[in-house]
Structures are given as C-alpha cells and as structure tokens.
Amino acid sequence: xxxxxxxxxxAGLLLAVGLLPQANxxxxxxxxxxxxxxxxxxxxxxDRLPRDCPQISETVELTIRAGxxxxxxxxxxxxxxxxxxxxxxxxxxxxxxxxxxxxxxxQMMIHGLPGYLYxxxxxxxxxxxxxxxxASMILPSRKKTYLVHCELPQHQEKGMKAQLKVDGGDGxxxxxxxxxxxxxxxxxxxxxxxxxxxMVLFSILIGSVVPFLFRKWIR
Amino acid sequence: xTPKKRYLLISLVAALAxxxxxxxxxxxxxxxxxxxxxVYTRSAETGGTEKPCPDEHPEWRQAQTIDGxxxxxxLSCDPDNPYDIAAAVKGTNNISMATLMQTRMAQDAVVKKDxxxxxxDPDVIEIKxxxxxxxxASPDGEFLINTFDIAPGIKPGxxxxxxxxQGMALKNFFTMQANPILRAPSPTIRVEQGDTVKLTLExxxxxxxxxxxxxxxxxxxxxxGEDNDGMEEHAVFPGASHTYEMKPRHTGTMLYHCxxxxxxxxMMGLSGIFVVEENKPNNWVQTxxxxxxxxxxxxxxxxxxxxxxxxxxxxxxDKKLSAVIQNANDAxxxxxxxxxxxxxxxxxxxxxxxxxxxxPYTVRDGLIAAGENENIKLRIANAQRSPMALHIHGHKxxxxxxxxxxxxxxxxxxxxxxxxxxAQRIDVDLKTVNDGLHSYGPGVWMFHDHASNGETTDGMxxxxxxxxxxxxxxxxxxxxxxxxxxxxxxAFDKNYxxxxxxxxxxxxxxxxxxxPGRIEPNILKLAAFGLSCGGAFGLFVYLIFTGYxxxx
Numbered sequence: 001x002x003x004x005x006x007x008x009x010x011a012g013l014l015l016a017v018g019l020l021p022q023a024n025x026x027x028x029x030x031x032x033x034x035x036x037x038x039x040x041x042x043x044x045x046x047d048r049l050p051r052d053c054p055q056i057s058e059t060v061e062l063t064i065r066a067g068x069x070x071x072x073x074x075x076x077x078x079x080x081x082x083x084x085x086x087x088x089x090x091x092x093x094x095x096x097x098x099x100x101x102x103x104x105x106x107q108m109m110i111h112g113l114p115g116y117l118y119x120x121x122x123x124x125x126x127x128x129x130x131x132x133x134x135a136s137m138i139l140p141s142r143k144k145t146y147l148v149h150c151e152l153p154q155h156q157e158k159g160m161k162a163q164l165k166v167d168g169g170d171g172x173x174x175x176x177x178x179x180x181x182x183x184x185x186x187x188x189x190x191x192x193x194x195x196x197x198x199m200v201l202f203s204i205l206i207g208s209v210v211p212f213l214f215r216k217w218i219r
Numbered sequence: 220x221t222p223k224k225r226y227l228l229i230s231l232v233a234a235l236a237x238x239x240x241x242x243x244x245x246x247x248x249x250x251x252x253x254x255x256x257x258v259y260t261r262s263a264e265t266g267g268t269e270k271p272c273p274d275e276h277p278e279w280r281q282a283q284t285i286d287g288x289x290x291x292x293x294l295s296c297d298p299d300n301p302y303d304i305a306a307a308v309k310g311t312n313n314i315s316m317a318t319l320m321q322t323r324m325a326q327d328a329v330v331k332k333d334x335x336x337x338x339x340d341p342d343v344i345e346i347k348x349x350x351x352x353x354x355x356a357s358p359d360g361e362f363l364i365n366t367f368d369i370a371p372g373i374k375p376g377x378x379x380x381x382x383x384x385q386g387m388a389l390k391n392f393f394t395m396q397a398n399p400i401l402r403a404p405s406p407t408i409r410v411e412q413g414d415t416v417k418l419t420l421e422x423x424x425x426x427x428x429x430x431x432x433x434x435x436x437x438x439x440x441x442x443x444g445e446d447n448d449g450m451e452e453h454a455v456f457p458g459a460s461h462t463y464e465m466k467p468r469h470t471g472t473m474l475y476h477c478x479x480x481x482x483x484x485x486m487m488g489l490s491g492i493f494v495v496e497e498n499k500p501n502n503w504v505q506t507x508x509x510x511x512x513x514x515x516x517x518x519x520x521x522x523x524x525x526x527x528x529x530x531x532x533x534x535x536x537d538k539k540l541s542a543v544i545q546n547a548n549d550a551x552x553x554x555x556x557x558x559x560x561x562x563x564x565x566x567x568x569x570x571x572x573x574x575x576x577x578x579p580y581t582v583r584d585g586l587i588a589a590g591e592n593e594n595i596k597l598r599i600a601n602a603q604r605s606p607m608a609l610h611i612h613g614h615k616x617x618x619x620x621x622x623x624x625x626x627x628x629x630x631x632x633x634x635x636x637x638x639x640x641x642a643q644r645i646d647v648d649l650k651t652v653n654d655g656l657h658s659y660g661p662g663v664w665m666f667h668d669h670a671s672n673g674e675t676t677d678g679m680x681x682x683x684x685x686x687x688x689x690x691x692x693x694x695x696x697x698x699x700x701x702x703x704x705x706x707x708x709x710a711f712d713k714n715y716x717x718x719x720x721x722x723x724x725x726x727x728x729x730x731x732x733x734x735p736g737r738i739e740p741n742i743l744k745l746a747a748f749g750l751s752c753g754g755a756f757g758l759f760v761y762l763i764f765t766g767y768x769x770x771x
Contacts, residue, residue, distance in 0.1 A: 035326065035385075036326070037326050037327055040385065040386075067458060068456075068457055068458035075549075075551070076548070076549030076550050076551050076552065077550065078425035078457050078458075078550050079425070079457070079458065102458035102459070103421070103458065103459055103460040104349070104421040104422060104423045104458055104459070104460055105325075105349070105383070105385075105421065105423060120392065124386070126385060126386070128325055128326070128327060128383075128385070129421070129460070151387055151388055151389070152388055152423050153351045153352050153353070153355065153364070153365045153388050153397070153401065153423070153424075154352045154355050154364075154365075154424065154425055155423070156357075157355065157356065157357050157358060157359075157364065157548060158425045158548070158550060174358070174359055175358040175359050182358035182359070182548070183358065183359050183360045184356075184357070184358055184359070184360055184361055184548070185358070186358075186547050186548055186549045186552055188552075
C-alpha cells in the first residue's frame with residue numbers, strides 16, 4: 001500500500017503539492033518531505049535534470065534491501081545492505097525500491113548530491129519498520145563516488161555503508177564491509193602455533209647456512 | 220705507562236665515578252628555602268571553559284500551550300523541548316505535523332487512542348522504544364559518534380532506551396553530537412492506571428536487549444503466549460521487535476530496565492522510571508519525560524496535591540565498561556569484552572548521573588526550581604549498582620511511598636538522608652515552608668548522594684549527582700543560581716574534570732593553592748655529571764685496552 005502511494009506522490013511532489021489532493025490527505029508534507037506511518041522520503045527527484053545533463057542517459061531499476069541478514073557474510077558486522085556498490089552512467093536516473101527486511105527502522109541516505117536539486121545534498125529514504133518504498137533520483141554527470149548509508153546510531157559503523165559510483169567514481173570510501181578497509185582497524189590476536197614458530201626457526205637456520213654454501217661466490 | 224702513572228689514572232677513574240654518583244640527577248628532588256614557584260594553569264585561554272548557561276532556547280522555559288496541551292513553566296536554564304511534551308501528552312498520532320516536526324519522534328512513537336471508560340482520556344497507549352548507543356566508536360577514524368557529554372568533556376560510552384525517532388540521529392550536519400532526544404537517561408514513561416499499554420522494543424542496537432517491567436503490574440505472558448517479563452532467555456535480537464503488554468491495576472513509581480546481562484546492561488544506562496498514575500477523568504498524562512526531570516504536564520492526581528513534580532533517576536557508570544564499546548567495532552569483540560572479560564565483581568562505579576548528567580550539567584537541566592510555601596513531589600529511583608544515601612541540604616523531606624506502595628500516614632518518615640537500595644523507588648514530599656523543619660528558608664540548597672563516591676566525577680568533586688534546589692529569589696532570569704559564578708566558572712571547564720585544573724586557584728589564593736611548578740634542572744650540574752660519567756668510562760676502557768696490549 002505504502003509502495004504504490006509513495007510512488008504516486010514522489011512523482012508529483014516537487015512539482016506541485018496542491019495537484020494531488022488525494023495524496024495530500026494520505027501523507028503529510030513538510031518542505032520536500034513526505035511521510036506517513038510507515039516511512040519517509042526526502043528530496044526525491046524523478047524529473048528535474050541536473051544543470052550538466054542535457055538528458056537522462058539511462059534509467060536504472062535498483063532494488064536495495066537492508067537488514068541484519070545481509071550482514072551475515074561480514075564477520076563482526078550486524079546490519080548491511082544486500083550490495084555494497086552500485087555503478088551507473090553519468091546523468092542516470094535511478095528508480096530505487098528500498099526494502100527493509102528487519103522489523104526496526106532503517107535508512108538509505110545518499111550524500112554529496114548537488115544542493116540545488118537535493119536540499120542538504122542528500123536523498124533520504126527511511127522505513128519505520130518492515131516494508132518497502134520507492135523513490136527516484138537523477139544523478140549529475142560528474143565522475144564521483146557517493147556515500148550511501150544508514151545514519152541510525154551504530155548502523156553505518158556496524159556495516160550499513162555502501163557507495164554509488166557515477167562514471168566509475170572518484171575513489172573508494174573506507175570501511176565498506178567486504179570492499180574497503182577501515183580507517184581505525186580492530187586488532188585481533190594472531191593464531192601462533194608451534195608449527196609456525198618451528199617454521200620461523202627453521203627458516204633462520206637455512207638463512208644462516210646460505211652464506212657458507214655460497215662462500216666461493218661471495219669471495 | 221709507568222705503574223705510578225697507572226695507579227694515578229685508576230684513582231682518577233674512582234674519583235670521577237664518585238663525582239658522577241654525587242652529581243647524579245633524579246626525577247624528584249627536595250625543595251630548598253624557596254620551593255618551585257606556582258605554575259599558571261587557568262585554562263580559559265586554552266578553550267576548556269564553556270558558558271554555564273548556553274541559553275539556546277529561552278522560549279522553552281515559559282508556560283505555554285501547544286496543540287491544546289498546557290505546559291507548565293520550567294525555570295531551569297535548559298528545560299525540555301515543550302513540543303516533545305505536547306507530543307508525549309497527546310500522542311504522536313494526535314498532534315499537528317508542525318508540532319511533530321519540532322520533535323525528533325516518529326509518528327508511531329506514542330500512539331494514544333480509544334477512550335474505553337468514557338472519562339475523556341485515551342486508554343489504549345502504544346509506546347515504541349529503541350536502544351540507542353551514545354558516545355560509540357566508528358571504524359572511520361579516531362572519534363566518537365552520537366556524542367552526549369555527561370559533564371564538561373566527559374563522554375562515556377552508554378546505552379539508552381529512546382522514544383522511537385525519525386530522521387537524523389546527529390544534531391545537524393556539522394557535529395558528532397546526538398540529536399536532543401537521544402540522550403541519557405532513558406525517558407520516564409507515564410501511563411494511567413487501567414490503560415491498555417503496549418510497550419514495543421524495536422531493537423536497532425547490535426546486541427540483544429529486553430524491557431523488564433520492574434514493579435509494574437503485568438501478566439507473565441502476552442495474550443499470544445509470548446514472553447512478557449523481559450527475561451534474558453527471551454532477548455530481542457538486533458533488527459527484531461517485541462511488544463510487552465500490560466494493564467496496570469496498581470499505581471506508583473516503578474522502574475523498567477533491560478534484563479539481558481543485567482549487571483552490565485544496567486551499568487551501561489538501560490534503565491528508566493515507569494510511573495502509573497491514578498485513573499481520573501480527563502487525565503492526559505505525559506507519557507515521555509525526556510531528560511530534565513520536571514514533569515511539565517502533571518497528572519490530575521498530582522496537580523491536586525502539588526505545585527510541581529520532578530522525576531529523579533540516579534544511575535552510575537563504570538568507565539572501564541563504558542570504554543568497551545569505544546575500543547572496538549567488531550560486534551564479536553565488543554560482546555566478548557563485555558560479557559566474558561569484564562567482571563562486575565571487580566568493578567568500580569566512576570560516573571554518577573542524575574537524569575543523565577553529572578554536576579555541573581545537572582544545574583542546567585536537573586535543578587529543582589521552587590517558590591516558597593510549595594509542596595513539591597519528587598519521584599526518586601536508584602538505578603545504580605550501589606545503595607544511596609541521598610542528602611538534601613536545608614530541608615527535611617517526607618517519604619510518602621516506597622516501591623510504588625503508599626505508606627500509611629503513621630509510618631511516614633521525615634528525614635534529611637534517604638537510603639535508597641538499588642532498584643528501589645521512593646515518592647517524596649518536599650515542602651518549601653520555612654518552618655525550621657521542612658525548610659530552613661530560601662536559598663540555593665544542594666542535594667546529593669552522601670555515600671561520597673556519588674559526589675564525584677571519576678573522583679573529582681564537585682561532580683557526580685550533585686544538584687540544587689533553587690528558590691526563585693536566588694535564580695537569575697536564565698535559571699542559574701546567583702552568587703555562584705566562581706564555583707560554576709571552575710566546574711564548567713573540561714580541564715577541571717580532566718584533572719588538569721587545581722581547585723581554589725583564584726584571586727589571592729592563586730599563588731598559594733595553584734599548581735606547584737617543577738624544579739628546573741641545573742644545567743651546570745647536568746654537564747658536570749655527564750663529563751664525570753664519560754671521563755670515568757673512557758679512562759676505564761683506555762686502561763683495560765692498554766693493559767691488554769702490554770700483556771701481548
């Protein structure tokens with residue numbers, strides 16, 4: 001229910017709030033934001049072209065799932081998206097279907113977008129619980145890597161972090177599970193065994209014998 | 220070398236070694252007739268101090284009406300956001316969007332509906348709480364995120380139950396500070412006797428938690444036959460949600476807390492007050508009391524007998540336990556260090572909180588502002604690990620209820636030290652009647668745990684759960700106590716709690732009680748020591764070398 005309603009509204013929201021009276025009754029508006037009891041969309045942009053884009057280059061249908069189960073493949077993490085990286089062409093339009101597989105809140109925020117299209121430079125999708133919503137956005141042409149994350153306390157920190165690359169991106173962000181290393185790494189003990197120690201001692205022995213074996217050449 | 224010369228050189232080596240011994244420098248030296256002069260340490264220049272009252276929202280102090288909810292005046296410097304109060308009274312489902320947007324609460328944080336007994340107030344109350352980590356770690360660098368200072372510069376890692384919120388958890392884009400409803404303590408929850416209450420825990424945290432309704436009348440199982448007592452074996456795991464049900468028949472001041480690894484999780488901050496108010500007509504109770512303590516929309520029953528009401532929750536933190544969540548990001552490492560390496564039987568409480576803050580921050584929002592000849596209701600809960608001996612200066616107060624059960628008039632004690640066992644609650648009448656017993660007259664009177672650890676912040680006094688009862692005549696227009704500027708100036712300084720700032724180093728006493736300087740090393744003496752050492756060693760080696768050559 002939410003899905004269809006939000007799709008309908010996101011299409012019309014920024015154009016004219018008054019044109020969709022039935023939608024206004026169902027959802028509440030607050031400056032570029034739509035919210036009902038199941039979730040919220042801030043700054044969706046289905047049709048306004050960035051200044052540097054003469055037209056939409058490609059339309060990408062993106063399903064992004066969020067939840068605990070997607071973190072299973074990342075030891076020590078707790079929450080994650082089902083993918084950690086997406087690549088699109090410059091001036092691509094993305095139709096996002098955001099699905100929350102958990103029974104608590106999750107967000108999907110994309111940061112670093114041009115402020116004249118996306119206030120605060122951000123697209124913000126949030127589901128208040130299990131469910132899904134749809135929203136669209138159009139990316140500028142610049143070769144850039146955008147941060148995608150859930151800003152709930154400790155969600156990005158515990159794995160819910162990803163990146164969206166336009167035209168191959170301009171680098172990688174740190175601490176993306178399975179993709180890039182953290183800036184502040186955890187420290188784990190190394191599993192030393194007797195065999196490892198023996199191997200080191202044996203290597204030292206071999207290393208010290210080598211000069212004698214090749215003493216003719218050394219002279 | 221002649222033997223004579225040789226003996227002479229050996230004697231010289233001995234003499235030089237002796238001189239080196241005599242000249243040897245040490246880390247500590249005795250002072251002389253004049254001990255080292257006082258070092259200037261007042262840290263104002265280094266940016267340690269902050270304004271005692273930032274005065275961010277003076278308009279929040281006024282009595283006001285929002286969405287039809289009357290909100291009492293709060294005199295303290297940093298009172299609660301009145302929009303939060305309006306939302307907590309009417310329900311997030313019954314307020315205007317404009318009001319909701321002034322809070323950070325989700326639309327379903329507290330849903331109020333169905334006047335089942337037809338007495339003019341809603342009787343079905345659905346409350347949603349999340350577990351939030353404050354001052355947590357980040358893999359992205361050496362910083363803490365969603366910060367909450369309990370005192371100047373003090374950011375221990377802690378967990379709170381928070382009303383379900385929406386949008387950004389940070390205050391804004393330019394800070395790591397948590398937004399204002401993500402704060403300690405966990406909010407006081409208020410419901411009416413006989414309400415059908417559904418309390419949902421939506422666990423957004425990365426460890427399992429529960430809500431145990433301590434002292435609140437609740438069935439052992441939910442209607443669906445699931446756990447309703449919040450016990451450890453029915454933990455709500457990350458990403459999951461569970462609803463506890465109750466229809467409390469008995470009124471009083473109760474508690475709620477997490478019952479997973481209770482020792483650690485309560486020491487991390489997961490506890491709050493739960494109040495069941497008497498059923499009265501048109502009794503819209505303030506379901507969340509977030510932060511400051513003053514109940515600015517008291518229940519009908521409380522309004523009948525009291526001019527003001529305050530919820531006072533005492534908590535304590537162990538800095539070692541709090542550091543566990545700041546020193547790792549891997550949930551398995553955190554879990555291991557918290558559950559198996561941390562040992563509560565070998566632990567200390569280091570930080571003492573009253574409504575989430577330690578002195579001097581308690582003065583900003585936890586101050587009990589009062590007029591003369593008032594009857595003020597205090598609901599006090601001890602969620603520390605250790606017992607408390609709460610002492611109130613200038614007053615003797617009367618305990619009217621213990622653990623949510625009214626005391627008969629005949630056994631009500633009037634005292635100035637209140638012993639409160641861990642997890643115990645007391646209801647207290649504070650009378651500001653200047654009769655030499657209940658009050659010694661207007662003033663700014665301190666109240667604090669007299670088990671003296673509680674007066675300190677990691678050993679630094681004044682700190683801990685010290686707060687003030689401020690009579691209006693003694694408060695300025697920002698709700699700060701008059702005539703305490705010097706003391707507040709010292710305490711609103713993070714260098715003071717970092718133990719870099721001597722107390723009393725002010726005015727005439729700057730020299731006498733300031734930081735003693737260090738003894739400057741004597742450069743000539745150092746050089747002489749070095750030369751003697753070197754000479755002795757050099758000569759010694761020379762002698763051995765020449766002796767060896769001669770034998771050859």
